[in-house]
Amino acid sequence: MQTNRSQFEVVVEVKDGILWGIVEGKGNYIPTPYGKNVEELKQNFKQLVVDYQTHEGKKDKCWKNVDAEKMEIEIYYDLQAFFKEFNQIKITSLAKNANMNTSLLRQYASGSKFPSAEQVKKIEKTIHQLGNSLQKINLAI
Numbered sequence: 001m002q003t004n005r006s007q008f009e010v011v012v013e014v015k016d017g018i019l020w021g022i023v024e025g026k027g028n029y030i031p032t033p034y035g036k037n038v039e040e041l042k043q044n045f046k047q048l049v050v051d052y053q054t055h056e057g058k059k060d061k062c063w064k065n066v067d068a069e070k071m072e073i074e075i076y077y078d079l080q081a082f083f084k085e086f087n088q089i090k091i092t093s094l095a096k097n098a099n100m101n102t103s104l105l106r107q108y109a110s111g112s113k114f115p116s117a118e119q120v121k122k123i124e125k126t127i128h129q130l131g132n133s134l135q136k137i138n139l140a141i
Contacts, residue, residue, distance in 0.1 A: 007072045012041065012081040014111075019081055021045060027062030038085060042073050079123070083109040089130075098126040 010021040010033070019041050021033040031048040035041035046068040057063045077085065091109055095102040100122070107113035108123075115123070 006066065006070055007074070008045075009074050009076060010041070010045065011076045011078065012038065012085075013078045014081040014084045017084070019084070027060060029057055029060060029063055038075055045073065046071065079108045079115065079120075080111045082127075089127075094123070094126060094130070097130065098122055 008023055008026075010023050013020050013022065018034050018036065019038065021031075021041050021044075023031050023033070023045065029052055031045060031052070033041050033045035033048055035044050049063065049066055049068040049071070052060070053063060053066070053068075083089070083091065091105050092102050095105040098105070100119075104113065105123070108115045108119070
């Protein structure tokens with residue numbers, strides 16, 4: 001999942017109201033950062049890397065040259081984590097714009113059902129369209 005030493009993909013999930021990150025694809029060390037929000041999770045990830053390098057990972061050729069302060073971290077949300085982090089987005093409106101059943105999207109958001117890759121892409125496309133629309137807004141002063 002990682003293309004070079006300083007770029008990391010972190011899949012963010014939510015459990016008991018806390019965001020958890022999954023970082024894979026780099027040696028035998030698999031850090032699992034956590035936080036109340038994504039920024040806290042990123043900071044925790046950096047701290048985990050420094051701690052690993054300082055202790056058991058001193059000779060780990062995959063991690064020893066990673067500069068925790070210069071890491072590029074790309075976040076991928078599962079739907080539960082997305083709706084926790086962006087709770088201002090209303091599921092009903094998003095479902096309508098995606099031409100989806102609102103109840104089904106609520107089940108995805110709660111984790112009681114899991115979407116197919118096709119459904120995830122459909123939801124992601126709708127979220128991106130919303131973002132593009134919002135960027136074009138000008139408010140009167």
